[in-house]
Amino acid sequence: MIRLNRPAVQAAAIGCALMVGLAGCAMGPKSTAPAGGDAAQVASKGVCIETYRIDHTEVTDDNTILFHMIGGKIWKNTLTERCFGLKASGGFKYETDIDRICSNLQTIRVIEQGGGPLFGATCLLGEFTPYTPPKAN
Numbered sequence: 299m300i301r302l303n304r305p306a307v308q309a310a311a312i313g314c315a316l317m318v319g320l321a322g323c324a325m326g327p328k329s330t331a332p333a334g335g336d337a338a339q340v341a342s343k344g345v346c347i348e349t350y351r352i353d354h355t356e357v358t359d360d361n362t363i364l365f366h367m368i369g370g371k372i373w374k375n376t377l378t379e380r381c382f383g384l385k386a387s388g389g390f391k392y393e394t395d396i397d398r399i400c401s402n403l404q405t406i407r408v409i410e411q412g413g414g415p416l417f418g419a420t421c422l423l424g425e426f427t428p429y430t431p432p433k434a435n
Contacts, residue, residue, distance in 0.1 A: 344401030345426035348375055349394065360384045363406075364429060374429035375401075381421035382410045391417075401425045 347365060356364040360380045365373040368390065376385075384390060389409035392399060408418035 302336065330413055334393075345373070346398040346400035347426060348398050350397055356389070357385055363390075363423075365426070372429040375426050375427045376424045378402065378424045380423045381406070381408060381419055383410065383418045384421065385409055387418065399423065 303321065303430075319388060330352050347367070347428055351369075353366045353368050355365065358364060358369045360382060361377050363375045363377070365375060387408050390406040391409060392404055392406045394404065402422065405420050409418050410416040410418045
């Protein structure tokens with residue numbers, strides 16, 4: 299499955315990926331954690347979030363992505379290293395054959411600004427941690 303956080307380029311990127319025949323980036327092993335109603339599963343490598351429960355994502359800088367889940371929970375992912383161009387582009391894609399993405403196992407590709415789907419850096423997601431936004435004054 300290909301997931302993009304920018305709907306405007308989603309259809310074009312999926313078509314491009316299908317034409318090129320891209321395989322999954324970094325799928326990792328399936329978790330042996332029991333299935334449940336929570337938006338996250340704990341795997342041997344850390345937290346896994348269910349992709350079908352992601353409402354939207356928010357890129358805060360080149361190191362951090364917030365995953366806003368259906369129901370209001372937010373997971374913060376701190377990438378393993380700086381992902382050049384992530385904040386400037388504001389968009390990324392990931393591919394997976396399973397219904398979850400896990401800490402330290404999933405790669406993302408930066409979507410560059412331009413006329414068609416252009417891809418930049420490939421980066422590894424880091425740890426998922428629960429996130430509470432600061433209270434507004």
